[in-house]
Amino acid sequence: xxxxxTERARRRMVALTMAAGLAVAAAGCGGGGGDDKKPxxxxxxxxxxxxxxxxxxxxxxxxxxxxxxxxxxxxxxxxAQRDAGGFLTVNGQFKNxxxxxxxxxxxxxxxxxxxxxxxxxxxxxxxxxAKGKKRYYVLRDTDGRPLxxxxxxxxxxxxxxxxxxxxxxxxxxxxxxxxxVPTFSSGTIKISG
Numbered sequence: 001x002x003x004x005x006t007e008r009a010r011r012r013m014v015a016l017t018m019a020a021g022l023a024v025a026a027a028g029c030g031g032g033g034g035d036d037k038k039p040x041x042x043x044x045x046x047x048x049x050x051x052x053x054x055x056x057x058x059x060x061x062x063x064x065x066x067x068x069x070x071x072x073x074x075x076x077x078x079x080a081q082r083d084a085g086g087f088l089t090v091n092g093q094f095k096n097x098x099x100x101x102x103x104x105x106x107x108x109x110x111x112x113x114x115x116x117x118x119x120x121x122x123x124x125x126x127x128x129x130a131k132g133k134k135r136y137y138v139l140r141d142t143d144g145r146p147l148x149x150x151x152x153x154x155x156x157x158x159x160x161x162x163x164x165x166x167x168x169x170x171x172x173x174x175x176x177x178x179x180x181v182p183t184f185s186s187g188t189i190k191i192s193g
Contacts, residue, residue, distance in 0.1 A: 063092070065179065066189030069105070072098025073155070075163075075184055079192045080177075082193035087139060088127070088169040090179065090189070093162050101192040104152040107182040114144040122148035128178040129170045136167045136177075 016041060035154035077092040097103050109115055110124025115138075123146035127136040139147040147166035155161055170191070180186045 033142045038041050064189045067179065067181055067184040069184045071100075071102045072157075073102050073104075074098060074180060077179060077187065080189045080191045082169045082172075082191060086169050088136075088164045088167045088191065089102055090125075090127075091165070092161070092164075093160045094152075094155055096157050096159045099157055101156045103154050105183045108152070109140075109146070110182060114140065115146050118145045120152045121146045121150040122152075122163060122181065125165050125167075125181040126180045127167050127170065128180060129174040130178065132171060132174055134170065135154050138168060139166045139168060 018193055020148065058158045062144075063078055065077040067075040067077070069075065072099055074095045075092055075096055077090060079089075079091045081089050081091075083089060094104065099188075106120055106122060106125055109119070112123065113120065117122035123138050123140075125138055125148070127138070141147060149161075149163040149165075152161070174191065176188055178186050178188050
């Protein structure tokens with residue numbers, strides 16, 4: 001099987017599972033309140049560790065945003081795409097603009113106990129819709145793994161590493177959101193789709 005087909009199949013499965021989970025959640029929802037609370041879990045079938053988008057997928061010449069970290073480490077966001085399943089996939093890459101190798105900060109995974117036990121990831125990232133006054137946290141699969149690139153360790157000088165992060169999709173009225181990643185500057189990104 002080609003990597004592109006496998007990625008498409010994985011995304012379809014995640015989309016179907018998310019749609020089913022959202023339908024169940026909506027049926028059991030009593031309404032109102034709790035906009036800034038973190039979700040307990042996310043209904044997703046994705047169990048891939050260290051998965052990442054293909055190099056061609058979602059890449060553009062000019063990044064939507066460039067978040068600056070320590071020691072010359074950059075997070076360049078190349079796309080933020082809504083999917084039919086009700087989630088938003090943010091694609092990008094880490095780039096080491098420094099002169100030596102850099103360890104990817106462990107703080108990127110955040111401080112939630114459920115995410116901490118799955119190793120280094122981008123699980124601590126959040127999206128802020130200032131207009132709608134909502135904050136969105138990284139989705140998780142049924143085992144509590146964050147739906148982001150995982151297994152990040154070090155990056156050599158001049159090297160890039162493709163990454164992705166999945167969030168619940170903000171409403172269609174939210175075209176611009178702020179991406180916040182621990183130890184990095186914040187950046188505003190435009191959502192497509």
